Structures are given as structure tokens and as C-alpha cells.
Amino acid sequence: MNNDSFWDFYWETRLQYLQGQGKGEVIEKASQLIRTANQPFRILEAGCGEGQIIGSLVEAHGSPGGEQASIGIDRDLTALANAGKNYPSIRFLAGDFTDTDLLQSLGQFDLLLLVNALHHVFSDVYDLSQGEIDVPKGKANLLTSFTNLSQTVKPGGYVILFDGLEVNASPDTPIQIQFQTPEAMEKFQTFAREYLPFRIQYQQESERIITLSSRDFTRYATKIIFLGKPLWERERQESYQYFNESEMRGMLTQNGFDIKEFRLLSVDYDHWLQEVSILTPGVDFPPEHVLITAQKSG
Numbered sequence: 001m002n003n004d005s006f007w008d009f010y011w012e013t014r015l016q017y018l019q020g021q022g023k024g025e026v027i028e029k030a031s032q033l034i035r036t037a038n039q040p041f042r043i044l045e046a047g048c049g050e051g052q053i054i055g056s057l058v059e060a061h062g063s064p065g066g067e068q069a070s071i072g073i074d075r076d077l078t079a080l081a082n083a084g085k086n087y088p089s090i091r092f093l094a095g096d097f098t099d100t101d102l103l104q105s106l107g108q109f110d111l112l113l114l115v116n117a118l119h120h121v122f123s124d125v126y127d128l129s130q131g132e133i134d135v136p137k138g139k140a141n142l143l144t145s146f147t148n149l150s151q152t153v154k155p156g157g158y159v160i161l162f163d164g165l166e167v168n169a170s171p172d173t174p175i176q177i178q179f180q181t182p183e184a185m186e187k188f189q190t191f192a193r194e195y196l197p198f199r200i201q202y203q204q205e206s207e208r209i210i211t212l213s214s215r216d217f218t219r220y221a222t223k224i225i226f227l228g229k230p231l232w233e234r235e236r237q238e239s240y241q242y243f244n245e246s247e248m249r250g251m252l253t254q255n256g257f258d259i260k261e262f263r264l265l266s267v268d269y270d271h272w273l274q275e276v277s278i279l280t281p282g283v284d285f286p287p288e289h290v291l292i293t294a295q296k297s298g
């Protein structure tokens with residue numbers, strides 16, 4: 001078995017327990033980078049949650065200069081307590097990854113992981129008087145946070161960013177969809193009623209057919225897997241979409257990163273087909289997530 005086949009097998013067995021949402025893709029990508037460099041990486045994961053991503057990578061590839069060189073930051077103390085228990089060789093810090101002083105105190109890293117984390121900065125700018133996210137302020141905060149986070153990456157180091165993606169062209173284009181079952185229709189109605197970041201508009205065409213904008217369809221598609229589950233209570237408050245492809249690319253290049261890979265993903269395609277079919281000819285489900293690997297100029 002050659003080296004790559006060994007790692008393919010290793011990750012196939014290790015990642016079985018990780019569900020959807022791209023965690024496995026991020027881990028395999030980061031593992032490839034570490035193997036190519038042929039030395040352990042000092043990793044920072046901002047918004048690390050229970051530490052499964054950074055934890056799996058340090059378990060597999062070690063840490064440079066001994067224990068606790070790699071760091072996970074999160075503001076959720078319960079998640080961090082579990083992370084610390086499961087991965088004692090990583091330093092987990094309770095804090096806010098938008099805090100410049102905190103970031104400056106950490107030194108520099110070979111790899112920065114931002115996995116389903118940046119959209120929180122955008123979602124945090126909910127404006128009560130508008131009843132929606134304040135989009136210009138959310139985008140500005142996000143750019144500032146990314147600039148601060150990117151200072152933690154060494155010249156020649158990498159960032160891997162996985163998150164939602166706003167539709168590229170013509171977000172107002174109408175799409176007609178049909179729900180497969182009455183339950184699927186009810187779940188959509190719950191989504192439209194309870195999704196906090198933006199007001200969802202749609203037109204009822206018949207019992208199970210509606211028309212909505214491709215922007216709102218993308219918002220719905222990214223939340224389908226959480227509808228009817230306990231996680232919905234948290235997920236209803238977050239918008240995964242903030243930047244479209246050219247805004248994402250701009251954020252990276254303006255901060256001195258060379259984009260090595262920009263991969264569009266539909267992480268829950270099979271699940272969507274069980275809930276809904278698209279009636280508008282020539283339209284498919286959106287590639288609503290993005291996995292970006294970029295290297296900081298040296």
C-alpha cells in the first residue's frame with residue numbers, strides 16, 4: 001500500500017462517524033497539505049466546537065515542538081470542555097476569535113482552519129429594528145475578522161475555509177419547487193416562519209408547489225437537514241450565506257492569499273431529493289457550500 005492509499009484507508013475508517021457538512025473533506029484536504037510538507041503543522045482552528053477537526057489532524061500527524069502547539073478557540077464552554085477531554089494534546093482556549101488582542105497573543109501558525117465558523121460573524125449582526133441581518137455591517141465585520149485572523153498565518157502557511165456560499169448570479173431568479181410529501185411542505189413552512197436572519201418570501205401555487213427566489217431556495221436547502229431536529233433551535237438563527245464566489249475570492253486575495261483550490265459542494269444533495277423536486281427547467285440544486293484552500297504569499 002503506498003502512502004496515499006494508506007491515508008485514504010486511514011481517513012475512510014476514522015471519518016465514518018462524522019456526518020455531512022464537509023468536516024471530512026476539510027480533514028482530508030488538511031491531511032494532504034501536512035503530508036506534502038512532510039512535517040507536523042502548527043494549527044489554529046477558530047470556532048473549533050468540540051475539536052473533532054483539529055483533534056483528528058493532530059492525532060494523525062502530531063504537533064510540532066511537542067504538546068499543545070496547536071490551538072482551538074471557541075466561545076462555547078460546553079463544547080470546549082468536551083474538546084479538552086477528547087484531545088488533551090491540543091490547547092483549547094475559551095474566547096472570541098474576533099478579538100484582535102487574543103489573536104495577536106497566539107503567535108503564527110502553518111494552518112488556519114475556518115470550518116462553518118465565519119458565518120457566525122455575519123449572523124451575529126442581526127438588527128432587531130430591521131427584523132433581518134444588517135447585511136452591510138455583517139459583511140464589513142466579516143472582512144475585518146478575516147483580516148485579523150489571516151495575521152495568524154505564517155508566510156507560506158495555509159488557510160482552509162469551509163462555509164456556505166451565496167448564489168452567484170441573479171439571486172432574484174424565481175424557482176418553482178414541489179414538495180415530495182405534505183410533511184416536507186410543513187417543514188418548509190416552519191423554515192419560512194422561524195428562520196431568523198432573513199424574511200423568506202414565497203408564493204403558493206398549489207397544495208405542494210411554491211415559487212421562491214433562488215436566494216431563498218438556497219437558504220432553505222442549507223437548512224433542510226436541521227428541520228424537525230433539536231439543532232433547528234440553534235440553526236434557525238444562523239445564515240450560512242454571506243459572500244458569493246467573487247466576494248469570497250476577493251477576501252482571500254486582498255489579504256495576501258493565493259487560492260489553490262476553490263471547490264463548490266452540495267453537501268446534502270441526496271437528502272434534498274427526498275424532500276423536494278425542482279420544476280423550473282434547467283435549474284438544479286445550488287452548490288451552497290465552498291471549500292477553499294489558499295496559501296499566504298511567502
Ligand SMILES: C[S@@+](CC[C@H](N)C(=O)[O-])C[C@H]1O[C@@H](n2cnc3c(N)ncnc32)[C@H](O)[C@@H]1O
Pocket residue numbers: 023046047048049050051052053073074075076079095096097098114115116117120121
Ligand atoms: C458550526 S460550529 C463548527 C465547529 C467546528 N469548526 C466543526 O466544524 O466541527 C461553529 C462554532 O463556532 C463557534 N463560534 C462562533 N462565533 C465565534 C466567535 N466569535 N468566537 C469564538 N467561537 C465562535 C461556535 O460556538 C461554534 O462552536
